[in-house]
Amino acid sequence: MERRSFLKKAGAGIAAGAAVGLAACGKKEEVAAPAAPTAAPAAPAVQTGGQEIRWRLASSFPKSLDTIHGAADVFAKMVSDATGGKFQITVHAPGELVPAFGVVDAVQQGTIDCCHTCGYYFFGKDETFAIDTAIPFGMNSRSITAWMYQGNGMKLMREFFAGYNMVNLPMGNTGAQMGGWYRKEINSPADLAGLKMRIGGFAGRVVSKLGGVPQNIPGGEIYQSLERGTIDATEWIGPYDDLKLGFHKVAPHYYYPGWWEGGAQISLYINDKQWNSLPDEYKVIVTAAASHAHVNMQAMYDARNPNALKQLIAEGAKVKRFPRDVMDAAMKARNEVYTELNDTNANWKKVFGDYSNFMAEQYQWLPLAEGSYDQYMAAQKL
Amino acid sequence: MERRSFLKKAGAGIAAGAAVGLAACGKKEEVAAPAAPTAAPAAPAVQTGGQEIRWRLASSFPKSLDTIHGAADVFAKMVSDATGGKFQITVHAPGELVPAFGVVDAVQQGTIDCCHTCGYYFFGKDETFAIDTAIPFGMNSRSITAWMYQGNGMKLMREFFAGYNMVNLPMGNTGAQMGGWYRKEINSPADLAGLKMRIGGFAGRVVSKLGGVPQNIPGGEIYQSLERGTIDATEWIGPYDDLKLGFHKVAPHYYYPGWWEGGAQISLYINDKQWNSLPDEYKVIVTAAASHAHVNMQAMYDARNPNALKQLIAEGAKVKRFPRDVMDAAMKARNEVYTELNDTNANWKKVFGDYSNFMAEQYQWLPLAEGSYDQYMAAQKL
Numbered sequence: 001m002e003r004r005s006f007l008k009k010a011g012a013g014i015a016a017g018a019a020v021g022l023a024a025c026g027k028k029e030e031v032a033a034p035a036a037p038t039a040a041p042a043a044p045a046v047q048t049g050g051q052e053i054r055w056r057l058a059s060s061f062p063k064s065l066d067t068i069h070g071a072a073d074v075f076a077k078m079v080s081d082a083t084g085g086k087f088q089i090t091v092h093a094p095g096e097l098v099p100a101f102g103v104v105d106a107v108q109q110g111t112i113d114c115c116h117t118c119g120y121y122f123f124g125k126d127e128t129f130a131i132d133t134a135i136p137f138g139m140n141s142r143s144i145t146a147w148m149y150q151g152n153g154m155k156l157m158r159e160f161f162a163g164y165n166m167v168n169l170p171m172g173n174t175g176a177q178m179g180g181w182y183r184k185e186i187n188s189p190a191d192l193a194g195l196k197m198r199i200g201g202f203a204g205r206v207v208s209k210l211g212g213v214p215q216n217i218p219g220g221e222i223y224q225s226l227e228r229g230t231i232d233a234t235e236w237i238g239p240y241d242d243l244k245l246g247f248h249k250v251a252p253h254y255y256y257p258g259w260w261e262g263g264a265q266i267s268l269y270i271n272d273k274q275w276n277s278l279p280d281e282y283k284v285i286v287t288a289a290a291s292h293a294h295v296n297m298q299a300m301y302d303a304r305n306p307n308a309l310k311q312l313i314a315e316g317a318k319v320k321r322f323p324r325d326v327m328d329a330a331m332k333a334r335n336e337v338y339t340e341l342n343d344t345n346a347n348w349k350k351v352f353g354d355y356s357n358f359m360a361e362q363y364q365w366l367p368l369a370e371g372s373y374d375q376y377m378a379a380q381k382l
Numbered sequence: 383m384e385r386r387s388f389l390k391k392a393g394a395g396i397a398a399g400a401a402v403g404l405a406a407c408g409k410k411e412e413v414a415a416p417a418a419p420t421a422a423p424a425a426p427a428v429q430t431g432g433q434e435i436r437w438r439l440a441s442s443f444p445k446s447l448d449t450i451h452g453a454a455d456v457f458a459k460m461v462s463d464a465t466g467g468k469f470q471i472t473v474h475a476p477g478e479l480v481p482a483f484g485v486v487d488a489v490q491q492g493t494i495d496c497c498h499t500c501g502y503y504f505f506g507k508d509e510t511f512a513i514d515t516a517i518p519f520g521m522n523s524r525s526i527t528a529w530m531y532q533g534n535g536m537k538l539m540r541e542f543f544a545g546y547n548m549v550n551l552p553m554g555n556t557g558a559q560m561g562g563w564y565r566k567e568i569n570s571p572a573d574l575a576g577l578k579m580r581i582g583g584f585a586g587r588v589v590s591k592l593g594g595v596p597q598n599i600p601g602g603e604i605y606q607s608l609e610r611g612t613i614d615a616t617e618w619i620g621p622y623d624d625l626k627l628g629f630h631k632v633a634p635h636y637y638y639p640g641w642w643e644g645g646a647q648i649s650l651y652i653n654d655k656q657w658n659s660l661p662d663e664y665k666v667i668v669t670a671a672a673s674h675a676h677v678n679m680q681a682m683y684d685a686r687n688p689n690a691l692k693q694l695i696a697e698g699a700k701v702k703r704f705p706r707d708v709m710d711a712a713m714k715a716r717n718e719v720y721t722e723l724n725d726t727n728a729n730w731k732k733v734f735g736d737y738s739n740f741m742a743e744q745y746q747w748l749p750l751a752e753g754s755y756d757q758y759m760a761a762q763k764l
Contacts, residue, residue, distance in 0.1 A: 078666060078669075081662065081663065081666040082464065082663055082666040082667050082670060083663065084662075084663050137759065137762070140752070140755065140756060141752075142523070142524070142557075142680070142684055143684060145680070145684075146680070146681040146682075146684035146685045147685070149677065149678050149681035149682075149685075150681040150682050150685035150686070175524075175751070175752055176751040176752040176755040176756075177751060178750070178751050179751075238751060256750045256751045256754055257750070257751045257752075257754045257758070258751060258755075259755065262755045262756075262759070280463065280466075281464055284460060284464040285667065287460075287674070288464060288667070288670035288671050288673070288674045291670070291673050291674035291678070292669070292670045292674070294677060295676060296531050296532070296673070298524070298527070298528070299527050299530075299531035299532040300528075300531075300532050302524055302525060302528035302532070302744065302747075302748075303529070303531075303532035303533050303740075304532070306743035306744060306746055306747040309746070309750075310746070319750070321750075321754055327758055331762065356764065358685075359759075359764055360764035361688035362684065363756075363759050363760045363764055364692070365621070365687050365688040365691050366684075366756065367756070367757075367760040368560070368638045368691075368701070368703075369558040369559060369561075369620060369638045369639040369640060370522070370557055370558040370639070371760060372638055372639045372703055373522065373558045373638075373639035373640075373641065373644045374558075374644075374745075374748065374753060375749075376639070377519065377522075377644065377741075377745050378748070378749040380519070380713065380745075382742035382745055
């Protein structure tokens with residue numbers, strides 16, 4: 001398959017794993033260069049006298065992930081168009097400027113101006129990074145957005161990121177993810193013992209506690225590893241992205257939910273000196289454009305996942321819910337990991353404390369109107 | 383109670399009913415006048431040469447609904463700040479320029495530049511208006527946003543609104559609403575027969591089919607009507623807004639879900655000539671600011687509803703789920719209404735056909751990862 005071989009060669013797809021640059025793949029970049037705004041015939045020209053600024057944004061996601069990489073393109077085009085082309089942000093795939101996992105160091109040092117990435121890739125620096133994306137049995141998409149926009153989330157994360165010379169803005173969410181692809185059925189927690197599973201970053205700690213063996217494998221190598229049996233399972237994102245990688249052909253058991261990513265937030269991290277030097281108008285434009293890209297990415301996943309799921313099922317995917325005792329074992333392991341972190345990491349303890357309280361309140365309300373409505377609707381023939 | 387008497391006097395609260403202006407209430411407007419941007423010490427001044435524009439925005443919502451009215455303030459401030467104060471939009475409460483339900487006529491005629499309202503108030507002009515907000519057993523917040531941003535929603539609604547000289551942008555959602563306040567328990571569909579219920583707009587058609595008697599009562603008069611028994615029930619929005627009006631003290635049975643508003647979208651309608659005359663940069667800024675206000679309003683409701691719900695329960699609200707057979711009877715009545723509309727309204731048929739297909743696909747996917755995750759989390763001690 002041409003598509004898959006492209007992905008293999010390019011080492012594409014990095015939702016939660018290592019990334020290899022796509023610079024050499026020769027795929028034409030469609031939207032990275034923000035177009036100069038065309039003058040609308042009916043509209044009088046604006047005498048833009050705004051400051052000319054050029055920024056470089058490094059994405060941790062290859063262009064093949066059009067949903068996630070695409071959000072940075074949407075953002076950059078909006079900033080350019082809102083400023084009459086005065087404020088240009090070029091978007092770079094992994095490897096063009098820095099590797100996928102080098103983006104935070106590069107922003108911290110000011111080598112690049114900003115990056116679009118998932119905080120949880122950087123939990124090795126401090127586990128608190130993970131809270132900015134998703135933590136096992138954490139908040140869903142709606143709730144983490146509420147925490148960031150209207151709770152203490154933005155304040156707490158900005159305090160934390162100040163230590164890395166960064167200012168953060170939420171810029172996308174995938175929604176609750178699927179629980180990945182398995183060569184064999186998972187019928188009980190015992191089936192997790194010794195399971196070699198490709199899983200990104202922080203969640204691997206919980207998988208280890210469950211007896212599993214988390215593997216960090218670049219996106220482009222997962223298919224082959226699954227096919228050869230080097231690994232037993234892999235998680236990725238959800239139907240739309242998973243379909244591209246073809247895992248259902250070699251590991252057909254497709255479980256839900258992805259309890260380690262109930263709503264994975266993607267973030268824009270900006271070097272704080274660059275941020276502070278922006279004119280006020282540009283700060284507001286960056287904020288508004290990030291919000292637009294934020295809501296647009298979730299919409300993209302929601303609009304595209306249903307048909308991809310149908311296609312996966314038509315091609316042999318066996319969709320299954322994780323057994324209750326598997327979920328319970330994972331929740332128990334998660335609680336142990338968090339208890340340890342509360343004892344050892346003061347940053348984590350501070351941020352997680354607030355996050356955890358907010359989440360608990362969310363789940364006292366959301367199941368009522370929202371949950372019962374969805375449950376009723378899902379049972380209807382629509 | 384000072385608060386309630388204020389609301390009564392002012393005729394406040396119009397989530398789905400008639401509105402009376404708040405101009406005379408003397409409440410200080412806190413955010414309506416966009417502040418001139420203050421120069422950041424570290425930032426070089428921008429030589430803004432943008433066109434100076436002043437727009438007037440009429441809101442259908444009184445200032446007391448800080449979540450909904452507030453979204454227009456957030457939007458207007460962002461547009462002003464993004465343009466260095468060149469593009470000023472003043473936000474007006476109902477009655478200041480036009481009555482709450484006069485906003486669409488005023489935008490259509492160009493008397494005002496734009497309004498922030500719910501399309502479903504105007505279903506009398508054409509039922510298709512209702513699809514832009516919420517229809518009984520329609521899409522939830524996430525799904526309608528996906529339909530607007532990434533499905534055919536924006537295209538179809540813009541085609542429709544072109545007939546009213548308007549360009550629309552989504553600008554807020556309440557999430558799934560509660561099913562309202564009842565003086566007596568609702569144990570079966572029979573309990574709806576003869577029920578005098580204050581319910582806004584389009585949903586009243588379904589209530590009528592169920593044997594109920596929908597009432598259109600201004601927000602400020604509902605409490606008294608319930609207390610006197612002139613009506614038996616009222617719906618409003620959700621815990622945060624409902625608490626302000628104190629319905630739990632006279633009609634304690636608080637049902638969920640609000641099957642007529644699974645996710646009520648609020649919209650910005652702009653006169654098309656005014657929109658077309660905007661410089662391209664300003665169009666982009668308006669679009670981005672509307673997206674920011676859109677996501678921010680949902681976040682506001684999500685962040686504030688849980689504590690309000692706790693307080694309502696502490697003050698005697700009896701929270702209950704609608705019995706299954708009541709939901710089924712309402713669904714049946716809804717289907718009858720839609721079948722009639724498909725036969726009689728070509729606009730409705732065209733837009734609803736696409737909406738309905740999109741919704742059906744959403745509910746084939748959302749229950750899996752998203753639904754099962756939320757269900758598990760809601761059952762935990764968090």
